[in-house]
Structure formats: C-alpha cells, structure tokens
Amino acid sequence: MEKITSLAKRRGFVFQSSEIYGGQNGAWDYGPLGIELKNRIQSAWWKEMTQLHDNIVGLDAAILMHPRTWEASGHVENFTDPLVDCKKCKSRFRSDQIPQENLAAKKCPDCGGELTDTRKFNLMFQTHIGPAEDTASVIYLRPETAQGIYVNYKNIIQSNRMKIPFGIAQVGKAFRNEIVTKNFIFRTCEFEQMEMQYFVKPGSDEEWFSEWRNQRWAYYEKLGVKMDHLRWHQHGPDELAHYAKDAYDIEYLFPMGWRELEGVHNRTDYDLGRHSQFSGKDMQYIDQDAGNERYTPYIIETSAGLTRNLLMILCDAYDEELVTPEKNSGSTEGSGASNTGADDWRTVLRFHPNLAPVTAAVLPLMKKDGLAELAQDIRAELKEDFATDYDQSGAIGRRYRRQDEAGTPFCITVDYQSKEDGTVTLRFRDSMEQIRVPKAELVSRLRQEIKNYKRIK
Ligand code: GAP
Numbered sequence: 543m544e545k546i547t548s549l550a551k552r553r554g555f556v557f558q559s560s561e562i563y564g565g566q567n568g569a570w571d572y573g574p575l576g577i578e579l580k581n582r583i584q585s586a587w588w589k590e591m592t593q594l595h596d597n598i599v600g601l602d603a604a605i606l607m608h609p610r611t612w613e614a615s616g617h618v619e620n621f622t623d624p625l626v627d628c629k630k631c632k633s634r635f636r637s638d639q640i641p642q643e644n645l646a647a648k649k650c651p652d653c654g655g656e657l658t659d660t661r662k663f664n665l666m667f668q669t670h671i672g673p674a675e676d677t678a679s680v681i682y683l684r685p686e687t688a689q690g691i692y693v694n695y696k697n698i699i700q701s702n703r704m705k706i707p708f709g710i711a712q713v714g715k716a717f718r719n720e721i722v723t724k725n726f727i728f729r730t731c732e733f734e735q736m737e738m739q740y741f742v743k744p745g746s747d748e749e750w751f752s753e754w755r756n757q758r759w760a761y762y763e764k765l766g767v768k769m770d771h772l773r774w775h776q777h778g779p780d781e782l783a784h785y786a787k788d789a790y791d792i793e794y795l796f797p798m799g800w801r802e803l804e805g806v807h808n809r810t811d812y813d814l815g816r817h818s819q820f821s822g823k824d825m826q827y828i829d830q831d832a833g834n835e836r837y838t839p840y841i842i843e844t845s846a847g848l849t850r851n852l853l854m855i856l857c858d859a860y861d862e863e864l865v866t867p868e869k870n871s872g873s874t875e876g877s878g879a880s881n882t883g884a885d886d887w888r889t890v891l892r893f894h895p896n897l898a899p900v901t902a903a904v905l906p907l908m909k910k911d912g913l914a915e916l917a918q919d920i921r922a923e924l925k926e927d928f929a930t931d932y933d934q935s936g937a938i939g940r941r942y943r944r945q946d947e948a949g950t951p952f953c954i955t956v957d958y959q960s961k962e963d964g965t966v967t968l969r970f971r972d973s974m975e976q977i978r979v980p981k982a983e984l985v986s987r988l989r990q991e992i993k994n995y996k997r998i999k
Contacts, residue, residue: 543797546856547726549889553948555579555856556727568723568731575948576852578899578929580734583851584713586896587736590761591711591844598709598738599702603690605715611689612666612682614820615813620784621685622662623721630655636721665718667731683717688843690714691739692813696825706827706839707750709740713848725798727853734848739841741827744811747840748788751808754842755790758806762792766894766997767858771795775802785812794854803854804846811838859891859949861999869974891949892972892999895992900950901928902988905941907957909934917956920966920981924954927985946971951995952988972998 550556554573559566572580592598612618624637628650637660640651648657667683670676684690691710698704713736723729742750755774763769777789787810791802815838818825829835865886895901902924906917914934921932931950933941938955945953955967955976965978968987979987 543726543857546797546853546860549860549891549947550576550726550856568720570727570730570849575899579855579893579897580848580852582897582899583855584734584736584848586765587761587846587848587851588711588713590764591709591736591738595709597704597707598711598740599698599704601691601694601698601710601712602714603687603694603712605684605717606671606681607684607689607693609681610820611693611817612685614816615689615692616784616816617666617682617685618664621666622664624660625663625721626660627658628653628655629658634721639722663719663721665720667717667719684715685718686716686845687712687714687735687737688739688845689813691737692817692841695739695741695814696823699827705831706829707740707742707746709738711736711738713737725796727849728796728798728801730849733850735845736848736851737843737845739809739843741839741841743829744837744840747808747810747842750842751788751806754844755806758792758804758844758846765855765897766995767794767854771858772803773800775800783807785809794857796854796857803850804844807843807845809841809843811840813841814838855893855897856891859893861890861892863888863890863999865974888943888946890946890971892997893949893951894997895951895995898949898951899929900931900945900948901992902952902954903931903933903941903945903950904954904956905932905938906934907938907955911958912961913956913958916960917954920954920956920984923981924984924988928988942969942974952991954984 553575555576557571557573559569559571588600592600625634626637626645627634631650631653633650633652635651637645644651644657650657666685668680669683670679671681672679691712695710698710714734715732716735717732720729720731723731740750740754762772771794773793775791775793777786777791782789786807788808790806792804793800794803814825817823818838825838826836827839829837865888904917904921904924906913917934918932921930924930931945933944942953949971951971953969953971955969957967960966960981964981966981966984967976968979969976
C-alpha cells in the first residue's frame with residue numbers, strides 16, 4: 543500500500559487534503575490523473591447500471607436532506623460504532639476491532655493503558671442550517687446516497703411512468719465521521735458512492751437479490767479485475783445493517799487483506815415503510831396492470847464506493863516487472879537513457895484502456911526536424927476521440943516508463959520514417975510490443991485495440 547500511496551502522490555492521482563497545513567484526516571484530493579480515473583470508473587458504472595438497462599433511470603439528489611429523513615431511515619438511532627478511548631495514550635478504537643481480551647480487561651492494545659467503557663458514537667456529521675445554532679437548525683451531511691432515491695421514488699414513477707420492477711441509480715458524495723481512517727483512501731470521512739436501488743414486488747425480492755449479485759459480479763469481470771482477488775461474504779446476523787434482511791459483500795484482496803468493496807442488500811420494505819410512517823405520505827405502489835393492486839415495494843440495493851473502487855483499480859493494476867534486454871531489444875526503447883542493455887525494472891499500471899486516465903500518449907523521437915510539429919498534429923487528430931498526452935522531454939525509454947507508471951495503454955512514437963511514409967510506432971503498454979501503423983489508421987486501430995483488449999497479466 544505504501545508503494546501505491548507514493549505512486550498516487552508522485553503521479554498526481556491522489557493528494558492528502560490540505561497538505562500544507564499538515565493534512566486533514568479522512569479527506570483526500572484527486573489530482574489530474576485521479577479525477578480522470580474516477581470519472582471513468584463512474585462512467586463505466588453509470589453505463590452498466592443505466593444505459594444497459596431499459597428500466598433503470600438516474601437521479602442526483604441533494605446532500606442536505608430534511609433531518610426527519612434520518613430519523614425515518616433509522617440512522618439517528620442506529621448508525622453508530624462502538625467506541626473506546628485509551629486514558630493513557632489517548633488512542634481511539636472501534637471496540638469491535640480490537641482483541642476481545644483487551645476489551646474484557648479494559649487494556650489498550652497499543653500501550654497497555656486503561657480503556658474507557660464502550661460508548662455508542664453516531665457516524666453522521668451534524669451541522670446547522672441558517673444563522674441559529676440550535677436544535678431546530680440541526681441538519682446532517684448524508685451518510686449514504688440511498689435515502690435521496692427513496693424520498694424521490696414516487697416523483698420518478700410519476701414523471702417517468704416507471705413500472706415495477708425498476709431501478710434508480712445515483713452517484714454522489716457521502717460523509718461519515720469514521721473513527722479509524724487508515725489504509726489510504728479505503729475508509730475516509732468524505733467519499734463517493736455509486737448506488738442503485740431496485741424496486742420489486744414483495745415475494746420476488748429473493749430472486750432479484752440473487753440476480754443483482756450475479757450482475758455485480760459479472761461487472762467486475764467485464765472491467766478486467768483479477769477475479770481471484772474477489773470473493774463473496776454473506777453478512778452474519780451480527781453484521782446486518784438495521785435495514786437489511788440479507789446482505790452480501792463483494793470483497794477484494796487489498797494489500798492489507800480481504801476487505802469490502804461493494805454491498806448488495808435486500809432492504810425489504812423497511813425504508814419506504816418508515817418514510818411513509820414519518821412523512822404521513824402514502825409510499826405504496828399502485829399496480830395498474832394488476833387491477834390497481836397496492837403494495838409497498840421491496841428494495842434490492844447495490845452499493846459500491848466510487849473512491850474505494852478507485853483504490854481497488856489502482857491496487858489491481860499495479861505491477862512491477864523485470865524488463866529483460868530481449869524485451870527492449872529491437873525497439874525504440876533501446877534508445878532510452880534508462881536502458882543500458884542490462885535488466886531493468888518498470889512499474890506499470892495495467893488499467894483497462896476504458897479506465898486509463900490517458901488512452902494514448904504521442905511522443906516525437908526528437909524535438910527537431912519537424913518531428914515535434916508532426917506529433918502535435920497527430921495528437922490534435924486523436925484528441926476528439928481519446929484522452930491524450932504529449933511528451934517530448936527526455937530519452938524515449940524514460941518517456942515510455944513514465945507512461946507505463948500512469949497506466950497509458952498506447953504510446954505513439956513519431957520518428958524520421960513517419961515523415962517519409964506517414965507511419966508511426968504504436969507501442970503497447972502491457973507487452974511492450976511495437977508495430978508500425980499508418981497514421982491515417984490510428985483512430986480505427988486504437989478503437990479496435992480497446993474493444994478487443996484482454997489483460998495479459
Ligand atoms: N446504502 C448502503 C450503504 O451505504 P455501506 O455498506 O455502509 O452501505 C456501501 O456502504 C459502500 O460504500 C461500501 O461497500 C464501500 O465501498 C463504501 N463506503 C462505505 N463507507 C466508506 C468510507 N468511510 N470510505 C470509503 N468508502 C466507504
């Protein structure tokens with residue numbers, strides 16, 4: 543994880559928030575490559591969950607919601623972590639995450655000092671709306687995006703004539719006052735979720751629950767994630783959230799071990815039932831195709847962290863590879879200053895080309911003799927279709943390594959032959975193979991390569 547954190551900072555994926563002031567715990571900033579990667583992960587999810595489904599529509603609800611929302615949802619009462627403090631070293635722990643013998647003996651796992659009694663700590667961030675800071679002005683930053691969907695479900699049925707079963711998808715910020723924030727961006731106080739709520743007829747919920755588990759698994763396969771790094775974990779009775787009848791996590795093998803990546807939950811009619819009770823509004827669905835049958839729909843939720851997905855994609859893509867002289871030989875990489883003919887290591891991010899922050903980098907072999915101008919022209923042509931980069935500084939081998947580290951799947955090198963016959967070198971990140979391609983065919987060739995991409999390692 544240290545290597546990934548350091549690469550993320552060095553290459554502008556993720557920076558510590560407010561670093562010049564010593565950093566803000568639980569908050570991170572996404573740099574130029576990070577925001578591109580995050581946007582692509584979000585679009586891949588959005589396409590999967592909306593464009594590919596005729597009956598799932600999108601929503602972007604406000605972060606600030608009426609405070610009654612969180613009473614109805616059960617978050618005011620139940621969204622708590624058990625907390626203990628060490629009276630001596632002042633460390634703070636979640637009591638369910640320290641050894642039980644320490645808890646029983648009230649002994650700090652770090653310094654052996656005395657621990658306080660366990661107390662419940664609500665994870666919602668509270669603030670005030672308006673000038674008065676009294677109980678009437680209390681408002682919360684949403685701890686999940688889901689509730690914005692539930693309170694709008696009737697609006698969407700009416701405006702978009704949705705019929706059950708149907709889904710509503712949303713991506714947005716969520717906030718939790720997490721006690722322990724470690725492992726880089728894995729668990730943070732400010733993060734983003736990609737959630738889809740699927741409204742179904744009671745009785746069909748278990749079938750849909752199973753269907754959505756299958757779909758979410760297949761999604762990660764499609765993204766090219768290492769499938770032996772994914773597994774299911776079904777929640778036991780002690781782990782189930784207050785709203786869930788059944789829940790499965792997709793876990794990923796992060797550098798610190800198996801951890802939750804996404805949850806698929808059967809939330810029953812709990813949320814709509816509670817909103818109906820607290821708002822006094824009828825949240826039932828009227829099935830006009832079944833003699834106006836009325837019922838409160840059950841909800842199957844798929845809930846993935848966008849920022850946690852980004853960490854997973856970084857970890858999954860990260861590779862260090864020994865580059866033998868044979869792999870370099872016969873290629874323009876041989877002209878790199880970093881290449882001495884001896885074995886050489888490279889760090890490479892093997893992103894799927896659909897997710898890579900930069901799809902193609904255009905590199906003139908030399909700045910002089912019109913090569914830089916020709917390379918700029920090629921970049922300008924590719925820009926409309928792909929995210930591009932341009933780099934003319936340093937030896938070509940070193941430039942390739944820089945692009946490998948940023949996860950750029952294709953490099954296009956412009957050399958003297960390009961001026962003569964209009965061909966360029968297309969270099970593939972994963973295999974480091976190089977081929978010559980007429981520049982007029984670059985757009986179609988790249989499109990084809992992206993479509994047929996298969997991860998080799
Ligand atoms: N609406 C259901 C819900 O919020 P959750 O299991 O609490 O369920 C869903 O969260 C996903 O959101 C998690 O699987 C994780 O990917 C992400 N997530 C939750 N808390 C997070 C945090 N503090 N930092 C980053 N991501 C988080």
